[in-house]
Amino acid sequence: MSQENKTAGMAYYLKKYRWPVLLGALPTLVVCGGQAGASLATAQLFQAVFEGSLSGMLRWVILLVGIWLGLMAFGVVRDLLQARAIRRLNNGVREDISAALLQMGHQDYHSKSTGEYLSQFTNDVNQIETLAWRPFFQVVEMAATGVFSVLALLTIHWSLVLAALVTAVVMLFVPQLFNKRMERLGTVCSQEQAAATGSWKDLLSGWDVLRFFGRERRFAEGSRQASEQIEKSRFRLAYVKGFVNSGVGCINVFCQVLIIGLVGLLAIWGYTQPGSLAAGGNLCGMFHSALGSIAGLLLSFSSAKPFFEKITLPAEAPTEKEEPAAPIREGISVEGLTFQYEGKPVLEGASFQFKKGGKYALTGPSGCGKSTLLKLLLGWLPGYGGAIRFDGRDARDFTPEQLQKQMSYIEQNVFLFNSTIRDNITLGEEFTSGQMEKALRDSALVGDLAAMPDGLDTVVGEEGGNLSGGQKQRVAIARALIHDRSILLVDEGTSALDQQNADIVERSLLQNPDLTLILVSHHLSPERQAQFSQVYQLGGRL
Numbered sequence: 001m002s003q004e005n006k007t008a009g010m011a012y013y014l015k016k017y018r019w020p021v022l023l024g025a026l027p028t029l030v031v032c033g034g035q036a037g038a039s040l041a042t043a044q045l046f047q048a049v050f051e052g053s054l055s056g057m058l059r060w061v062i063l064l065v066g067i068w069l070g071l072m073a074f075g076v077v078r079d080l081l082q083a084r085a086i087r088r089l090n091n092g093v094r095e096d097i098s099a100a101l102l103q104m105g106h107q108d109y110h111s112k113s114t115g116e117y118l119s120q121f122t123n124d125v126n127q128i129e130t131l132a133w134r135p136f137f138q139v140v141e142m143a144a145t146g147v148f149s150v151l152a153l154l155t156i157h158w159s160l161v162l163a164a165l166v167t168a169v170v171m172l173f174v175p176q177l178f179n180k181r182m183e184r185l186g187t188v189c190s191q192e193q194a195a196a197t198g199s200w201k202d203l204l205s206g207w208d209v210l211r212f213f214g215r216e217r218r219f220a221e222g223s224r225q226a227s228e229q230i231e232k233s234r235f236r237l238a239y240v241k242g243f244v245n246s247g248v249g250c251i252n253v254f255c256q257v258l259i260i261g262l263v264g265l266l267a268i269w270g271y272t273q274p275g276s277l278a279a280g281g282n283l284c285g286m287f288h289s290a291l292g293s294i295a296g297l298l299l300s301f302s303s304a305k306p307f308f309e310k311i312t313l314p315a316e317a318p319t320e321k322e323e324p325a326a327p328i329r330e331g332i333s334v335e336g337l338t339f340q341y342e343g344k345p346v347l348e349g350a351s352f353q354f355k356k357g358g359k360y361a362l363t364g365p366s367g368c369g370k371s372t373l374l375k376l377l378l379g380w381l382p383g384y385g386g387a388i389r390f391d392g393r394d395a396r397d398f399t400p401e402q403l404q405k406q407m408s409y410i411e412q413n414v415f416l417f418n419s420t421i422r423d424n425i426t427l428g429e430e431f432t433s434g435q436m437e438k439a440l441r442d443s444a445l446v447g448d449l450a451a452m453p454d455g456l457d458t459v460v461g462e463e464g465g466n467l468s469g470g471q472k473q474r475v476a477i478a479r480a481l482i483h484d485r486s487i488l489l490v491d492e493g494t495s496a497l498d499q500q501n502a503d504i505v506e507r508s509l510l511q512n513p514d515l516t517l518i519l520v521s522h523h524l525s526p527e528r529q530a531q532f533s534q535v536y537q538l539g540g541r542l
Contacts, residue, residue: 008096008311010132010304017088024085025140027078032141034071036148038064039282040155086133090125093311097121100312106380106400115198123193124307131186131304135297142290142297149287156283157266160259164287167255185237186303190310192233196226241299259284325402327486328391328516331355332377336386339372346372349386352536356486359510359517359531363524364538370520371411373538374489377518379403408480412492414472416464421449422456424464425479435482442508443478445471470498477505490519506531 014021041064048056097120101109146168153160203222263284266272334352338345346369354360362370375381376388379400388395395403416424425439436456440446448471452458464472480488488509509517510531519532529535 007309008093008313009308010136010301012313013089013092014136017085017092020081020085020088021136024078024082024137027074027081028137028141029144030074031071031078032144033148034067034074035145035286036152036283038067038071039149039286040152041067042282043156082137085137086129089133090129093125093128094121096311096313105382106375106378107382113198113201115201116194118201119194119197120310123197124190124310127190127193128304128307131300131307135300135304139294139297142293145290146287146294149283149290152283153287156263156272159266160262160284163259163262164284167259168287168291181240183302183305185233185240187306189233189237189303190306192229196229199226199229237303241296241303244296244299325390325398325406327406328356330391331358331516332487333389333392334373334377334386335389337373337376337388338385339369339376339381339383341372347376347384347538350538353534354516354518355533356516357513358533360519361524361529361532361535362518362520362538363522363535366522368538370538371491374409374491374518374520377403377489378407378409406485407487407489408483408485409489410473410476410480410491412473414464414469414476416460416467416472416475418460418462420454420457420459421452421475424460424475425456425482427479427483429483431482439478439482442481442505442512443474444504444508445474445478448474474505486514487516488518490517492520492522 041060045057045060045064048060097117101117150161150164153164199222203219203226207219263272332352332354334350334354337347337350337352339347346367350369350373352360352373362373364370372381376384377395379395379398382396390398390403425436431439440449449455449458458466460466460472460475464475467475490509506519506528509515509519524532524535
């Protein structure tokens, strides 16, 4: 499925979820304004002390206590609203990742490992939160602190504002020199995390093999290398950020001392009250601390950019709903079909006829193209030569989704969700008890359920680990039958069944007059071959 490759960015999500973001930022403005006001109140407190006014001092002390109690209450509200905003932003990122995956073609999706996709949902989103969302709210806080500090300084003397703005330019310019390097380090960090996640998934999947052959050391060493792969890139990123932040911190201290000195001179020359010395120093400290933090946080945004660039925004939904393909009336014809994997031919000039309601078997050695043919019929592998026609209409005129709404596909390695047998059969849809009973009977699953205390509500475990291979295939067959597709493609779908149950399942499929059955098998006895409308022998190997 071809569509324009449009990636997301930090600004895209902040705009999309602007209302929860705005709600998270508003209490911050109140807190920062209150802190600046508390500094000015402190100046008045010191002035009352200098003037020897006990009543004035007590009045300002009570006011300061009230201000700080109010700020703490607003701080709790701020943290809650920001946490809610971050939750919405993270969910929005994951929703877009999911939507983009659903719009991928079969070939594109399987070009990457599930470990890489898992890394996007977990590591990448965690990194985006750490490098983008939390720093964004910190930038809002630091910017508000800087603005309110400047306004408060203006009430003391205009020259303090001028000095603060000059030093601000210097402090914000320095980090820009490191932006490109931070982007490169962020890209490397993202790539290393995805690769390490894939390595861990590979090791965990091969745990049985390594234990069986006494290669526990390989598991431990591989895990150590994957961990070091992640931590090394994160260390480089943290090292450069720390180096830049330290440099900005030194500039911050230098500028702060200069402005405090300026406040002292203004007090000596009589341009401001002596009590303003404490407030001026505090406000200057707040201003320069905010600038220093903003400089470092901007670097964090640069580090987050590569993680956003991996997110492909889903295409907009079509204004007109896609019409489903009409059920086949006559059949499927395959004419001069050719296909190759990485330059190696699998099918060369193959032709087949599958009439509606017919029962067909594909036999032949491994690698001769039996499974490939099924995937071509499903529209999963678009790069083929020749023609596949449904009732005379070229399959290329349909989307894979339109084709798949007519078909069910059962493969040898059945996947089951970690839920109940019922949920794996219905996939969350509603069916009558009669439909369920027929699917269970025709899939030979009734006997298995009778031996399970929870019956259909039995939890199958991760990837169906609580069931045998044969039970998993029977669940998959029941799933295909109950959804009532007119075409059933079975790729060694009864290979894990014993002969008695395999005969029961195949007999029910062969006796269904409305079902077009195309079944892949390595070997068929003459007796079984006679039960099919036609048996196609495929030849050739990879």
